Amino acid sequence: MKSNPSNNAANAKLADFLCFAVYSTNLAFGKVYRPILEALGLTYTQYVTIIALYEQDNQTVHGLGENLFLESNTLTPILKKLEGLGYVERARDPQDERQVRVSLTKSGKRLREKAFAIDLNDACGLTPEQFSKLQQEIVALRSSLVRSLEDEA
Structure with missing residues (x-):
């Protein structure tokens, strides 16, 4: 893969x-x-x-x-x-x-x-906007991966 x-x-x-x-x-x-x-x-x-x-x-x-x-x-x-x-x-x-x-x-x-x-915002080194955007992008990535597994089944 x-x-x-x-x-x-x-x-x-x-x-x-x-x-x-x-x-x-x-x-x-x-x-x-x-x-x-x-x-x-x-x-x-x-x-x-x-x-x-x-x-x-x-x-x-x-x-x-x-x-x-x-x-x-x-x-x-x-x-x-x-x-x-x-x-x-x-x-x-x-x-x-x-x-x-x-x-x-x-x-x-x-x-x-x-x-x-x-609160891990400081440890992440991201602004609140960057934090939110990255979190949403990771969730979208996870959703795509889960969907790809369902499509294979």
């Missing part, structure tokens, strides 16, 4: 691959987030799970997984851990016992409010 069609494959360098730029940027984000998340006692995936539930509480596990781009076999252990920490509650949906719903506890909501104080 070509990552950058403008480069000759024989001369392509790692730095020319968009996928590597995204991957290495993700690693850099992880390093910036690490001290913040350690102070909160969370992993990055637990952190975004809390944020997603704060945004829309009482989601099904399936719906939450779709929002986070996680399979249920990856999400379930995360939810068990967050439940053990007292941040989320899981319960069978009374309307459909096959579905499990996830909600933030009061403690989980307070944690999200504490985490909301995190």
